[in-house]
Amino acid sequence: MNIFVFGIIASFTLIVALAAATLPKLMHAALSFAVMFLGISAFFFLLGAEFVGLVQVFVYIGAVAVLIVFTILLTPHDVGNVRGFGWSGVVVAIAVFGGLIWAIVKTKSVAIAPSVAKALTVKQIGEALMISYVWPLLCVGVLLTAALIGALILVMEDKRS
Amino acid sequence: MTLSTLLVVSATLFCLGLLAALSRRHAIFILIGIEMMLAAANINFIAFWRFGPHTAHPTGVIVAIFAIAIAAAEAAVGLAMVIAVYRHFRTTNVDQFNQLKG
Numbered sequence: 072m073n074i075f076v077f078g079i080i081a082s083f084t085l086i087v088a089l090a091a092a093t094l095p096k097l098m099h100a101a102l103s104f105a106v107m108f109l110g111i112s113a114f115f116f117l118l119g120a121e122f123v124g125l126v127q128v129f130v131y132i133g134a135v136a137v138l139i140v141f142t143i144l145l146t147p148h149d150v151g152n153v154r155g156f157g158w159s160g161v162v163v164a165i166a167v168f169g170g171l172i173w174a175i176v177k178t179k180s181v182a183i184a185p186s187v188a189k190a191l192t193v194k195q196i197g198e199a200l201m202i203s204y205v206w207p208l209l210c211v212g213v214l215l216t217a218a219l220i221g222a223l224i225l226v227m228e229d230k231r232s
Numbered sequence: 233m234t235l236s237t238l239l240v241v242s243a244t245l246f247c248l249g250l251l252a253a254l255s256r257r258h259a260i261f262i263l264i265g266i267e268m269m270l271a272a273a274n275i276n277f278i279a280f281w282r283f284g285p286h287t288a289h290p291t292g293v294i295v296a297i298f299a300i301a302i303a304a305a306e307a308a309v310g311l312a313m314v315i316a317v318y319r320h321f322r323t324t325n326v327d328q329f330n331q332l333k334g
Binding site for chain 1: 233234235236237238239240241243244245246247248249250251252253254255256257258260261263264265267268271274275278279281282283287288289290291292293294296297298300301302303304305306307308309311312313314315316318324
């Protein structure tokens, strides 16, 4: 397929993800976290899952990144205190990375090209959600309601004390 | 673009998220790392669906949508916990949350 576009998107996403993981200032990291999701949704567009790409942009850049920025602004931290970096985490991450790459390289059956597929319509996704996956959909609705109420209760001021 | 290159990209993204979650001291960085790991898992879901034999049925897409919804709920509760803990301890450094340490 278009291997050039894939290389550009992959390097862009990984560089921004590295920035989000290692930048010392929290606000810079949160903004590069938001930009990283643009790269990830570009992957979804490239793979023919346009609906998931759009959902990713709406949910992450529109909601989660804004929520993270609000939380950063609401918790003014003493900068020098929080800037530590644990090097044992780097060792663990590199070990996990080596194990995953070893497993991917060893598995011969994943070196395949994509099959020719018809474009997925939103109608198909909606029918699958409403017919085959209607119970998981209801459970996710209950979960989101519970998360909303739980988040509200967690941040509510305790009036009794 | 084969499936293995996509898997390498998502494995790299997962390990960057793991790096952020394990080595940073700030509580919000840990949440950012967890969100990065979930996004890497989503890339894997979509890639295995696209390269698999049954692309007519949108199983991978549905699983990715559910994963995004659950990740959003997790982010909301996690950030609320960060704010609640900040109110109590006046810091967001996870090394100083050691009240239960024996």
